[in-house]
Amino acid sequence: xxxxxxxxxxxxxxxxxxxxxxxxxxxxxxxxxxxxxxxxxxxxxxxxxxxxxxxxxxxxxxxxxxxxxxxxxxxxxxxxxxxxxxxxxxxxxxxxxxxxxxxxxxxxxxx
Amino acid sequence: xxxxxxxxxxxxxxxxxxxxxxxxxxxxxxxxxxxxxxxxxxxxxxxxxxxxxxxxxxxxxxxxxxxxxxxxxxxxxxxxxxxxxxxxxxxxxxxxxxxxxxxxxxxxxxxxx
Numbered sequence: 001x002x003x004x005x006x007x008x009x010x011x012x013x014x015x016x017x018x019x020x021x022x023x024x025x026x027x028x029x030x031x032x033x034x035x036x037x038x039x040x041x042x043x044x045x046x047x048x049x050x051x052x053x054x055x056x057x058x059x060x061x062x063x064x065x066x067x068x069x070x071x072x073x074x075x076x077x078x079x080x081x082x083x084x085x086x087x088x089x090x091x092x093x094x095x096x097x098x099x100x101x102x103x104x105x106x107x108x109x110x111x
Numbered sequence: 112x113x114x115x116x117x118x119x120x121x122x123x124x125x126x127x128x129x130x131x132x133x134x135x136x137x138x139x140x141x142x143x144x145x146x147x148x149x150x151x152x153x154x155x156x157x158x159x160x161x162x163x164x165x166x167x168x169x170x171x172x173x174x175x176x177x178x179x180x181x182x183x184x185x186x187x188x189x190x191x192x193x194x195x196x197x198x199x200x201x202x203x204x205x206x207x208x209x210x211x212x213x214x215x216x217x218x219x220x221x222x223x224x
Contacts, residue, residue, distance in 0.1 A: 034213065041202075041220065043216050046212055046214060049212060098157065099157075101154045103153060106152070
């Protein structure tokens with residue numbers, strides 16, 4: 001069964017304290033892995049798509065990497081405005097457009 | 112990125128009434144849209160896949176007669192929660208596919224009294 005597991009569930013960082021969020025996945029075949037940011041009471045905002053192992057994408061203080069079993073979202077020198085829930089999703093090659101979401105990591109960056 | 116607009120952002124209704132939520136793709140045509148439900152501090156639960164001009168495909172356990180989905184045009188899908196009850200209170204989010212990526216609306220917080 002296709003599955004996505006994110007860790008940790010919650011993370012508190014001091015401003016400037018870099019860290020990584022993990023997304024482990026099990027799929028029959030990976031079409032793509034997606035990272036989203038979700039603020040409270042809002043819909044998820046697209047961040048990155050990764051398609052193959054070894055691929056990396058960067059945007060400001062965020063960098064996403066992908067292996068055959070997991071993806072990491074690295075946050076460098078975070079700021080309070082980076083506080084949000086970060087969701088990971090995978091899309092399998094099984095013939096549908098379904099995305100399988102993890103439960104997210106709630107990040108809080110303290111000033 | 113593609114823009115998906117969802118309305119209303121918040122609705123409070125009495126038990127037994129019906130509520131319609133609209134989801135529009137503003138700058139692209141969306142053949143396929145998805146409807147999700149999200150409980151506090153939980154992830155997105157796919158309710159149904161909406162295809163323009165055809166019947167929606169519902170996930171297991173989702174009552175199609177309670178959650179009516181209409182995708183009458185390439186830019187509009189609607190979700191109607193019929194005879195809403197307090198247990199239907201939740202955050203509903205729509206999304207649309209554009210170039211292989213999912214873009215989300217801003218969500219609708221439904222509270223049924």
